[in-house]
Amino acid sequence: MAKGKKVTVIGTGNFGSTVAFILAMNGTCHNVILRGRNYDVTKGKALDMSQAANAARQHTIVKAAKGPEDMAESDVVVITAGAPRTPGMSRDDLLTMNAGIVKMYAKEIKEYAPDSVVIVVSNPLDVMTYVALKYTEFPRERVLGMAGILDAARMAHFIYEKLEYGAGQIRATVMGGHGDTMVPLPKFTTVAGVPIEDLLDSEEIGEIVQKTRNGGAEIVNLLGNGSAYYAPAKSTTVMVDAILKDTNQIHSCAIMLKDDYGYSDIVSGVPVMIGAGGAEEVINMTLKNLQVKKFKNSVASVQEMVDKLHELKFFDDLV
Amino acid sequence: MTNRRVGIIGAGAVGATAAYTLAMKGICKEIILFDIAEGVAQGKAIDIAQATQYAPQPTILTAANSPADIKDCDIVIITAGVPRKGDMTREDLLMINAKIIKSVTQDVMKYSPNAIIVSVSNPLDVMTYAIQKITAWERNRIIGLAGALDGARMAYQIYKKLGYGAGQTGTLVIGDHGQNMVPLPQKVQVGDVPTTDLLDDEEFEGIIERTRNGGAEIVKYLGTSGYYGPGSAIAHMVEAILNDSKAVVSCSVGLNGEYGYQDVTVGVPVVLGKNGIEEIVQMTLNTKTKEKFKKSVDSIQEGIAILEKNGFFE
Numbered sequence: 081m082a083k084g085k086k087v088t089v090i091g092t093g094n095f096g097s098t099v100a101f102i103l104a105m106n107g108t109c110h111n112v113i114l115r116g117r118n119y120d121v122t123k124g125k126a127l128d129m130s131q132a133a134n135a136a137r138q139h140t141i142v143k144a145a146k147g148p149e150d151m152a153e154s155d156v157v158v159i160t161a162g163a164p165r166t167p168g169m170s171r172d173d174l175l176t177m178n179a180g181i182v183k184m185y186a187k188e189i190k191e192y193a194p195d196s197v198v199i200v201v202s203n204p205l206d207v208m209t210y211v212a213l214k215y216t217e218f219p220r221e222r223v224l225g226m227a228g229i230l231d232a233a234r235m236a237h238f239i240y241e242k243l244e245y246g247a248g249q250i251r252a253t254v255m256g257g258h259g260d261t262m263v264p265l266p267k268f269t270t271v272a273g274v275p276i277e278d279l280l281d282s283e284e285i286g287e288i289v290q291k292t293r294n295g296g297a298e299i300v301n302l303l304g305n306g307s308a309y310y311a312p313a314k315s316t317t318v319m320v321d322a323i324l325k326d327t328n329q330i331h332s333c334a335i336m337l338k339d340d341y342g343y344s345d346i347v348s349g350v351p352v353m354i355g356a357g358g359a360e361e362v363i364n365m366t367l368k369n370l371q372v373k374k375f376k377n378s379v380a381s382v383q384e385m386v387d388k389l390h391e392l393k394f395f396d397d398l399v
Numbered sequence: 400m401t402n403r404r405v406g407i408i409g410a411g412a413v414g415a416t417a418a419y420t421l422a423m424k425g426i427c428k429e430i431i432l433f434d435i436a437e438g439v440a441q442g443k444a445i446d447i448a449q450a451t452q453y454a455p456q457p458t459i460l461t462a463a464n465s466p467a468d469i470k471d472c473d474i475v476i477i478t479a480g481v482p483r484k485g486d487m488t489r490e491d492l493l494m495i496n497a498k499i500i501k502s503v504t505q506d507v508m509k510y511s512p513n514a515i516i517v518s519v520s521n522p523l524d525v526m527t528y529a530i531q532k533i534t535a536w537e538r539n540r541i542i543g544l545a546g547a548l549d550g551a552r553m554a555y556q557i558y559k560k561l562g563y564g565a566g567q568t569g570t571l572v573i574g575d576h577g578q579n580m581v582p583l584p585q586k587v588q589v590g591d592v593p594t595t596d597l598l599d600d601e602e603f604e605g606i607i608e609r610t611r612n613g614g615a616e617i618v619k620y621l622g623t624s625g626y627y628g629p630g631s632a633i634a635h636m637v638e639a640i641l642n643d644s645k646a647v648v649s650c651s652v653g654l655n656g657e658y659g660y661q662d663v664t665v666g667v668p669v670v671l672g673k674n675g676i677e678e679i680v681q682m683t684l685n686t687k688t689k690e691k692f693k694k695s696v697d698s699i700q701e702g703i704a705i706l707e708k709n710g711f712f713e
Contacts (some may be wrong), residue, residue, distance in 0.1 A: 272647035
C-alpha cells in the first residue's frame with residue numbers, strides 16, 4: 081500500500097494559507113505541513129484548517145512546522161515565501177529580496193526533502209524557479225514554477241466576460257515568462273474546441289491579450305495592499321493535484337529549458353506533462369514567427385534578471 | 400427552475416445510468432423513473448435512492464407507475480426505444496422507435512408541458528426531429544444527445560494515442576450521431592496544446608474512424624449499446640441546463656438557417672442554459688468539413704424522408 085501523501089507549504093501569507101486550505105478541502109493529501117515565520121500564528125492557521133477539513137468530511141490534517149526537519153518525506157513542497165508585490169513595485173524590484181529567501185529554503189529542501197517535487201510561486205517567478213533549481217540541485221523535472229495556469233485562467237476569464245458563456249471550458253494558452261512579457265496565444269485558444277477567432281474579432285482579442293498581461297497588476301491596484309491569491313492558489317493546487325494523482329495532464333509551467341524552443345539554461349513557461357515525477361515531458365509546440373519573437377523577448381527579460389544576479393555575485397556560493 | 404425535477408422515460412441501462420450519475424453528482428432535487436416493463440423503474444429507483452446515502456447531496460428517487468406521474472418536470476429525458484442489436488443499423492430502428500417516441504412525446508406534452516426534452520433514442524437526429532414536429536415547441540427546448548457522447552469517445556481515442564492528457568481534451572464532434580458524424584480532432588486541444596502539434600494526419604484519420612465506430616465497437620463486445628458513456632453525457636447536459644452554466648456542448652438541434660440548413664436536426668455546438676439551447680455557436684468550416692457536414696445532413700434527411708413516406712407526420 082502506498083502511504084498517504086504529504087505536502088509542505090512554505091509561507092503562511094494569503095497565498096500559502098489559501099493553497100493549504102484548498103488542499104485540505106480537496107482531500108488529495110493526508111498531511112499538509114505549514115511553514116511560517118511565527119509558529120503560533122502558523123499553528124493557529126493549521127488548527128483552523130484541520131477543523132475545516134472535518135467540517136468538509138475530509139481526512140487531511142494540517143500541522144505547523146517547528147523546523148525544516150518537519151518537511152521530511154514531503155511529496156511536494158510549495159515555496160510561496162517572499163515579499164509581496166505592492167502598488168508601483170514591478171516584479172523586478174522584488175528580485176534581490178526574494179532570491180535570497182528562495183535560496184535559503186531551496187538549501188533546506190535539498191537537505192530535508194530530497195525526493196520532493198518543488199513548486200515555486202515567489203516572484204519574479206521564472207528567476208525564483210531558476211534559483212530554486214540551482215540550490216536544490218534537483219533534476220529540472222522536479223522544480224517547476226506556477227505561471228501559465230494562472231495566466232491562462234485570467235485570459236479565459238476575460239474571454240468569458242466578452243462571450244458570457246463557456247466558463248470553465250475555455251482553453252487559453254499563455255507561454256513565456258510570468259511577467260510583463262508573457263506570451264498569450266489567442267491562436268491556440270478555443271472554447272470547447274471552437275476557435276476563439278470564430279467568436280471574437282481581432283480588436284476584442286487584442287484587448288483580452290492586453291488585459292491578461294495586466295491581470296495581476298489590476299488586482300494589486302484594487303487591493304492596495306498585496307496581490308491576488310485565490311486564482312494563484314487554485315492554479316498552484318492544480319499542479320499539486322496533478323503530481324499527487326499522477327494525472328499525466330498537460331499544464332503550462334515554468335521550467336528550465338534544455339534545447340526546448342531553441343533555449344537552454346534559462347527558465348520560461350512552456351506546456352509540460354505533469355505526473356508523479358514532476359514535469360515528465362516538455363511539449364514542444366510549433367510557434368509562428370510572431371510568437372517566436374515574443375517568446376524570445378520573454379526569455380530575454382528573464383535572462384536579464386539572471387545576469388543581474390550573477391553581477392551581484394549571488395550564485396558565487398554554488399559549488 | 401427551482402424544482403430541479405428530472406423525469407426519465409425508459410429505465411433501461413442508459414436511463415438508469417443517467418439517473419445514477421445525476422444522483423451521485425447531486426445535481427437535481429428529484430428524479431422520476433418510468434419504464435414500460437413492470438417493476439424495472441421501481442427496483443432501480445430504490446437501488447439508486449439507497450446509493451445516495453454516499454452522495455454529496457440528497458436526491459429523491461421515485462418510480463412512476465404511469466406516464467401521468469412524470470408530472471411538471473423541468474427536464475424530461477427520453478431514452479425509450481428498443482436498443483440496437485449487433486447487426487442492426489440505426490436505420491432499422493427508425494420506424495420501431497419513431498412509434499414509441501410519438502406516444503411518449505404526447506405524454507410529455509400532456510403532463511410536463513413546460514419541460515425541456517433531452518432526446519436520446521436512436522436514430523438520434525431523426526428522433527429529435529420527430530419530437531420537434533410532434534410537440535411543435537420552440538426549438539430551444541428539444542435537445543438531442545450526440546456530440547457530448549461522440550466527443551467523449553473522440554477524446555478517449557486521442558488519449559489512447561497519446562498516453563496522457565485524459566480528461567483535458569476537447570470534444571468537438573458535429574454532424575449526425577451515426578456513421579457520417581464529423582469528429583474534429585484537429586480543432587481541439589489537449590490541455591494548452593493544439594492536437595496538431597501532437598498528432599499527424601494519419602493519426603487524425605485513425606481517431607476519426609475509431610470515433611465513428613465508437614458505439615459499434617462496444618455493441619460488438621456487449622451485444623448491446625454502451626450506457627456508461629451515454630449516461631455521463633446526459634448528466635453533463637442536464638447539469639448545464641439546471642445550473643444555467645452556459646456551457647458549450649455539441650447537441651442535435653433544429654437548424655433555422657445556421658450552417659446553411661433549414662428544417663433538419665443535426666449536431667452543432669450550442670450554449671446550454673436554463674432555456675435549453677441559449678445560442679447556436681457558428682463556426683467557420685473549411686471546404687472539406689463542409690462537404691462532410693453536408694453528407695451527414697443528407698443522411699438525416701433520408702431518415703426524415705422515410706418517416707414522411709410512411710405517413711408518420713400525418
